[in-house]
Amino acid sequence: EPEVTQTPSHQVTQMGQEVILRCVPISNHLYFYWYRQILGQKVEFLVSFYNNEISEKSEIFDDQFSVERPDGSNFTLKIRSTKLEDSAMYFCASSLDPYNEQFFGPGTRLTVL
């Protein structure tokens, strides 16, 4: 069964550094999402992406964040200058259409020191 994959599984970085989190959505899916979960807190929506454009973003998704689909398979989340409070589990998800099930990846744990 096709699955969403994410790399790396764990990323450790220094405050102020740039990180890129990578996701490979399910191949025939057209809608892509990033969520994050700070330890002990809720899973929170960051951004949705369709047809090479951001379709919706939350207030968390400020100018430090960007998303890209650089080729036909990858979907990336970039954090330009990481802060301590960016430490969280980041989940990628994809769906066939916006009304269908969102399939989640296993997550990337980002630790900012």
Next chain:
Amino acid sequence: AQRVTQPEKLLSVFKGAPVELKCNYSYSGSPELFWYVQYSRQRLQLLLRHISRESIKGFTADLNKGETSFHLKKPFAQEEDSAMYYCALRFQGGSEKLVFGKGTKLTVNP
């Protein structure tokens, strides 16, 4: 503001006992409600959604608009049901984002 509340952080039952995981929501429109489950070291996966009105792994959930609730129930819990359970809401029409509750960790003891 749209909010999903799962009042129990932890829930522990014995195998064979009934289980109910509570979920309440606040949203002025017509929401779409989901239950996601995360087994140990696995990814979040959809357990069920209210519009499909089906039973998955013996679990059911009914949307009660009067009480703004979507509680998850199973009459006889199994040890393999031990997991984190997240209730989530999606606004109907326009927004694709899921709004999650904080989750309930269910432990089914032998």
